[in-house]
Amino acid sequence: MKKRILHIALTCLFLMGSFVSVQASDVKGALAGLGSPAQPAVDIAWDRYYDYEGITEILKRLSNEYSDICTLESIGKSFQGKDIWCVTITNPATGEHTTKPAMYIDANIHANEVQSAEVALYTAWYLLEMYGKNDVITKLVDTRTFYIVPTQSPDSRDSFIHEPNNPHSPRTGQIPRDDDGDGELDEDGPDDLNGDGHISIMRVPAVNGNWYIDPFDSTRMVYAEDGRRGTHNIIWTEGFDNDGDGAINEDGPGYYDPNRNFGWLWRPAYQQYGSDRYPLSIQEQRATADFIAAHPNIIGGQSYHNAGGMILRGPGASIDRVYNRDLAVFDFLGEFGEKVIPGYRYLITHEDLYSVYGGETDWMYATQGIVGFVNELWTPFNMYRVIPDEDDWFGSVEQSQDFDRELLFGEATVAWTEVEHPQLGTVEVGGTVKHYQRASPGFLLMEECHRNMAFTLKQAMIMPELEVASITRESIGDGLYEVTAVIANNQQTPTKLQVDVENNITRADVITLSGPECIVSGIVEMRPLEQFSVQDKTPEQVEVPYIPGNGTVTVRWIVRGRQQCTVTVNSVKGGTATGTYR
Amino acid sequence: MYRIWCLLVLGVLFLHSSLPMQAEVASTRNKPSTLKKVLLEIADAHSDLVTIEEFADDGLGNSLLWITLGLGENVHTRPAMVLVGGIEPMDVTGPEVMSGIVSSFLVSRTLNNDRILDSVTVYVVPYLSPSSLETLFNSPDEEVFGSLHPHDADRDGLVDEDGGEDIDGDGRILWLRKRSSSGNFVEHHLAPEIMVPYELGVKGQRYDVYLEGIDSDNDGKLNEDVVGAVNLNKNAPHQYPAYTDYAGDWSMTAPELRALTEKVFSRPNIIGAYVLGTYDNIKSDWKFDARRNPRSANLLSTDSSAYASLRTELAGDAPFVLKGAPAGDLGSWLAYGVGPITMIAPTYVYLAMPQDSSLETSSDPEVLAYRWLRKHKSKAIKGWESTEHNFFDSEVEVGGVVAWDMVNAPADSLQAVTEKHYTFVRTMCDHMPKLSVEHAVVDLGADMYRIELTVSNEGTLPSHTVVGNRVKMHKSVVVQMTPSASVTLIEGLQKTVDSSPIEGHSQRSYQWIVKGKGSANILVMSPSFGSKSVNINVSAGGR
DSSP: OHHHHHHHHHHHHHHHHHHSOOOGGGSTTOOOOTTSOSSOSSOOOSSSOOOHHHHHHHHHHHHHHTTTTEEEEEEEEOTTSOEEEEEEEOOGGGOOGGGSOEEEEEEOSSTTSTHHHHHHHHHHHHHHHHTTTSHHHHHHHHHOEEEEESOSOHHHHHHHHHSOBOTTOOOSOSSOOOTTSSSOSSOBOOOOTTOSSBOOEEEEEEEEESEEEOTTOTTOEEEOOTTOOEEEEEEEESOOOTTSSSOSSOBOSOOOOGGGOSSSSOOOTTTSTTOOSSTTOSHHHHHHHHHHHTOTTEEEEEEEEESSSEEEESOSSTTOOOOHHHHHHHHHHHHHHHHHSTTOEEEEIIIIIOOOSSOHHHHHHHHHOOEEEEEEEOOTHHHHTOOOOTTOSSOOHHHHHHHHHHHSTTTTEEEEEEEEETTTEEEEEEEEOTTSSSSOOHHHHHHHHHHHHHHHHHHHHTSOOEEEEEEEEEEEETTEEEEEEEEEEOSSSOSSOHHHHHHTOSOOEEEEEESSEEEEEEEEEESSSEEEEEEOSOTTEEEESOOOTTEEEEEEEEEESOOOEEEEEEETTTEEEEEEEO | OHHHHHHHHHHHHHHHHTSOOOGGGGGGSOOHHHHHHHHHHHHHHTTTTEEEEEEEEOSSSOEEEEEEEOOSTTTTSSOEEEEEOOOSTTOSHHHHHHHHHHHHHHHHHHHHOOOHHHHOEEEEEOOSOHHHHHHHHHOTTSOOOSBOSOOOTTOSSOSSOBOOOOTTSSSOOOEEEEEOTTOSEEEETTEEEEEEEOOTTOOSOOEEEEESSOOTTOSSOSSOBOSOOBOTTTSSSTTOOTTSTTSOSSTTOOHHHHHHHHHHHTOTTEEEEEEEESSOSSSSOOOOOTTTOGGGTTTTHHHHHHHHHHHHHHGGGOOOOOOOOOSSOHHHHIIIIIOSEEEEEESSTTTOOOOOTTSOOOSOHHHHHHHHHHHHOGGGEEEEEEEOOTTOSSOEEEEEEOHHHHHSOOGGGHHHHHHHHHHHHHHHHHTSOOEEEEEEEEEEETTEEEEEEEEEEOSSSOSSOHHHHHTTSSOOEEEEEEEOTTOEEEESOSEEEEOSOOOTTEEEEEEEEEESSEEEEEEEEETTTEEEEEEEEESTTOO
């Protein structure tokens, strides 16, 4: 009997073992490369794009493995009922997540900008795997909170990965909309004519057409310029006229642009294409905004997109502004980003790219007082480490095709093949696969993740770090004393941005004295001699508009008695600090 | 008989409300909840003409009503208007006016054989701000500034903690004023209890003005976080007044506005809207601000001509010009963000003042209202009186006009106000787009025929608006050609989707070339234009 039990147990162990895949960290004798977790508890391949189920599994594994510093929650549901996941990473032993300056990171608001989710996931993974092993990361997790939303568009992410698409689709979510105004919803989207899982383009031979085939590379189409006679016309993306209206693919899934739907300088669709019905009409973006607004401790913001290798700051529109004092923080980080992510450029959205009304990070800045950046991942610089032209977001056709041929060995190309089209007759279909041009190739993805994470962690590092730098007490006679406290912010970001202070977005920072009876209190300023501005109300509490980056504020109480004095700073976005004078 | 009884019930309500009224006897007016009961009874009695749905919850336990007036199965696929009242937090009159308009349509049908509801659908939202309006009935001598969703106006982490108080014990919460050489207000030169914004060059004492009350939270600010309050007429996206009082944290935070917008989007047959607002665009020179929106100026020229045509029809009945600038209000949101041709009129003050020939006249209706109140409802006005207030280090005065009385029509003029609004609405109904089609068949020889179709709009308003089409609320005009099996379509589309509006009193032609004898069906449809189907005999002559 015992033998039989042993046999069953051994069989079970063998079967269990057969389900455990060999992971990189299982291989003994390796020296981990610097900057990477040596033996990650959750081993993840960073050379691929995960669908919704994959992201969910990774997040659950991380939150289970690191449940002491990581929690996973659903902040809302997508149109198709998927969870919009958010991981919160901080060390609760050093304070509740809401009491620390917070960095909010999201990605994949445009689902076709696929690798953005991996950058956000990588950030969560790296913070968790390196906590306790790297001092910088440990300090960050102890003193800051990270809220990370890897995908804002889980429905369309699955569409991108599992359904036929091109590099630019789906940018929209999946809520049906009547794009062509014919009363029908999503009735004429693209069709995968050659059944390869990609929506590439259709061409037909044409006398004096606009394009011709490159005589040196038959996969390449060249636009017929300078009076040259072309051989083909390019019709459109793959598809039929499904509804008999003479147009092809004019009403596919969606269409709206989730990153034009936020409630700052939102404009109707005739002014801002894709803005949808009204600010935050799209439930996924409403969930995101509600989450951010419910966490006023967020002062750093990052949204990952692709492509072009850009670090974008607002304003998105020329009628908007970024306050002068806030520019110091933006510029410092933008320039840092250009350094740590070679090939990326620090740009102003409306000046250097195009106008964006209703953009997420503009909403973050103007209504929540958050330093918001958009990183456009993947730069053609990464192909050959050559700085591209200023307007070259995806790389030239020639460069892209060389890169595909020489480094991807042709995986990105959809060879031209003939198919029968019900309206056009015989057409040729070809071009590129959907995860080329904008998505980072597998062998470069981990680098993209790490460098962009480093940029984001820099922002987290320079978020406010408060300290009660000194407390002094001087007798002024009759049992009264002046208690003076200097409150320092030891990082570059002020506790409130200027946009916040000027527009009363969050409450003032409050510095409280407990211990002796407070008679009167106020702020001490040096102009150039000491000036004491009295605050009339609640003398134990002094309100200061903000505590500047790498600066101090000095506050003073006139108190009765010599009891121990405890000074507590409480800043919505800057965190807390306490000091005692005995 | 039951139908007439129900209309009488509504009539009795209005009669009841025509009793002499003071704000303190607000029980003589009809709360939204009272109106709802009566409207539901009317719907029961006129189920062929009236349906009522509770289309949203305002998040505070009150439902928002969507009343559909119209006969026939195609009520949602023919031209329609939407009327919206009870938007402003103090506008008790608006829901009563809207309910009165519902009644007026039915009475006119019964007594005057008015058949407009056979061809035009009228949707009515009697009130959008029920929470504040209901509350107002409990405290008629206070001022309510917006819907009652808790809101941390001063961002101190506390919600609604510092509203107004009756510090002089007279039962009313009015205003405090303090002399200040840099104050932002001065007395109205004809109505000293009304404080108006100071303008450069105006002479006279300047004041700081505060809501009557104390610093309840001891934060050094007076009444800076009243109950609620997001004003639904400041929270919409068109020229949204960011960072201003009662505008909300960003546009469309108010669930009532979102619910209404979604509802209007779900009814693409709505081509006209009539909104009770704080200014009028019927007589005043109200046009799209091309300077602020240069990319859209040309785009909207088609819609602008429709506005101009409709104004011409309505302006004769508009007694006053009430100027105002759009700033987050619902009316301009519907006009420029959703799509219907939207007329905005004030509920009361500028529309139908009660007559009193003994009063000195004025071109300023606010002054007229003030003079009428001074004579007939003196308790609504309190002259400025000095008062003790420990918040201030110098003398302050308390006084002003009770907002309820200034905003709302006196009970005995409610009927006249309602009639005036009904006149506008009924006139707009007459100018809905009207679809008609004509066709001809031309024999081209070789068994080929050209089918010509002329689509005409015999109404004033366009088939749809450019705004509505661009924001995907209005549908395009779809012309669907379906030939019989023996007829082949040679040229022309099976389905033509025409996004360009067919303007009022204009026509547009479509043509096809077909081969073979038989028939063809052509269906022209657009929810805001209606639909027509023609069967064509494809042969010489075509009839």
